[in-house]
Amino acid sequence: MCHTLYIKNELSELARLYDFIDQHVAPCIANKQTVAQVKLAIEELVTNIILYAYGEQKNQTIQIEMECQGKRLKITVTDSGIPFNPLEKKDPDLSLSLEDRPIGGLGIFLVKQLMNEVYYERSSEKNIFTMIKDLS
Amino acid sequence: MEINIQKGETTTITLKGQLDTLTSADAEKEISPILESNVKEIILDCAELDYISSAGLRLLLIIQKSMAAHKGIFRLIHTKQEIRDIFNLTGFSSILNIE
Numbered sequence: 261m262c263h264t265l266y267i268k269n270e271l272s273e274l275a276r277l278y279d280f281i282d283q284h285v286a287p288c289i290a291n292k293q294t295v296a297q298v299k300l301a302i303e304e305l306v307t308n309i310i311l312y313a314y315g316e317q318k319n320q321t322i323q324i325e326m327e328c329q330g331k332r333l334k335i336t337v338t339d340s341g342i343p344f345n346p347l348e349k350k351d352p353d354l355s356l357s358l359e360d361r362p363i364g365g366l367g368i369f370l371v372k373q374l375m376n377e378v379y380y381e382r383s384s385e386k387n388i389f390t391m392i393k394d395l396s
Numbered sequence: 397m398e399i400n401i402q403k404g405e406t407t408t409i410t411l412k413g414q415l416d417t418l419t420s421a422d423a424e425k426e427i428s429p430i431l432e433s434n435v436k437e438i439i440l441d442c443a444e445l446d447y448i449s450s451a452g453l454r455l456l457l458i459i460q461k462s463m464a465a466h467k468g469i470f471r472l473i474h475t476k477q478e479i480r481d482i483f484n485l486t487g488f489s490s491i492l493n494i495e
Contacts, residue, residue, distance in 0.1 A: 274418050296447055296478055303449050305415045354487030359463055363457055366486055367452040373485055 261288070267341075269310045269320045277306055277324065285335075288328035289395060297374040298333065298393050303347045304367035305337055305346070305389060313341025313387065331396040339391045344387055345380045346371070399423055401430070406437040412444040415452030424455050431462040438463060443474035448482055460492055471495060 263284040267273035281299050289295045306322060314320040323338040346368040356362075374377055377392040397413035399422075407430055415423065430438065438459065448456075456472075463470040471493045475483075483489045 271417060271421075274416070278416070293478055293481075300449050300482070303416055307449075307451070308486070316402060356487075358491050361457060361491060362460075363454050364450075366453060370450060370482075370486070 263326050265320050265324045267306075267324070269314050269318070269341075271310055273310070273322075274303065274307065277302065280324065280326075285326050285333070287324075288333055288394075291395075293394065294393065298335070301371045301374045301391055301393075302335055302337075304370050305391070308346065308367050309337065309339050309341065309387075313339045313344065315342065331394065332394055333393040335391045335393075336340060337391075339387050340385060341387060343382050345382070346389065347378065347380050373393070397423070399426055401426065403430070403435075403459060405435070407435050408439045408441060410441040410444075414447040415445060415455070416449045417495065419452040420441060420449075420451035420455045424458070427455070427459065431459065434466050435468060437469040437471070440470070440472045441474055442472050442476065445476065445479055448479055448487060450457060450486075453482070453488060456488070469493070 263280070264278040267276055281302060285298060286295045289298065297339065302324070306324065309322050319337070320341065325336045327334040349368050350371050352365045371391065375391040376394045379390040381388045397411065397415065397419040400410040402408045411423070411426065413419070460470050473495045475494050480489070480494065483492065483494060
């Protein structure tokens with residue numbers, strides 16, 4: 261089963277993303293905690309793309325595709341923004357004290373921690389980010 | 397998400413629902429004036445907080461840093477396990493006072 265959502269690069273569009281997750285992603289997942297983890301990973305990735313992929317350009321499109329393959333959930337997020345591989349970003353230093361902790365930098369780290377597999381590809385001038393969650 | 401604030405020397409903030417990118421922005425607008433008022437203690441009641449993303453963590457970090465800067469106390473109470481899991485994963489367990 262496959263569903264696709266197209267949103268614009270505006271934070272207000274996250275409301276449509278949450279609805280999409282509730283309607284199409286959550287029903288594939290038996291475990292409530294897993295739903296929250298997947299929702300968090302998708303939110304983190306898509307928020308980053310909204311904020312950084314298109315610079316000052318408005319009204320740009322982000323595609324979110326979900327595919328439920330029985331025991332596997334595959335989410336693919338595609339944008340036509342600047343080339344950016346989130347996986348190249350260094351993990352934050354979680355041992356830093358309160359004074360030294362920067363505000364931010366956790367989004368991609370959470371995606372990597374919460375999903376079983378993550379892949380990035382740059383193809384035909386698009387960033388394609390794939391995340392897999394094992395549902396077994 | 398619902399936010400309820402009971403102001404006093406100890407201010408109690410109750411969050412119900414989800415602290416995501418959108419709701420964190422709203423929550424920050426409501427909480428900022430409290431941080432500027434140099435309140436002695438802030439208690440965040442998380443009994444009905446179901447979900448937190450990095451935007452929510454960012455807000456908690458802002459509150460914690462602000463309170464620490466003027467020697468105030470910031471405590472989280474009734475935190476659900478799913479939220480604690482995210483705190484553990486991100487190292488926030490050692491930065492926040494979680495009960």
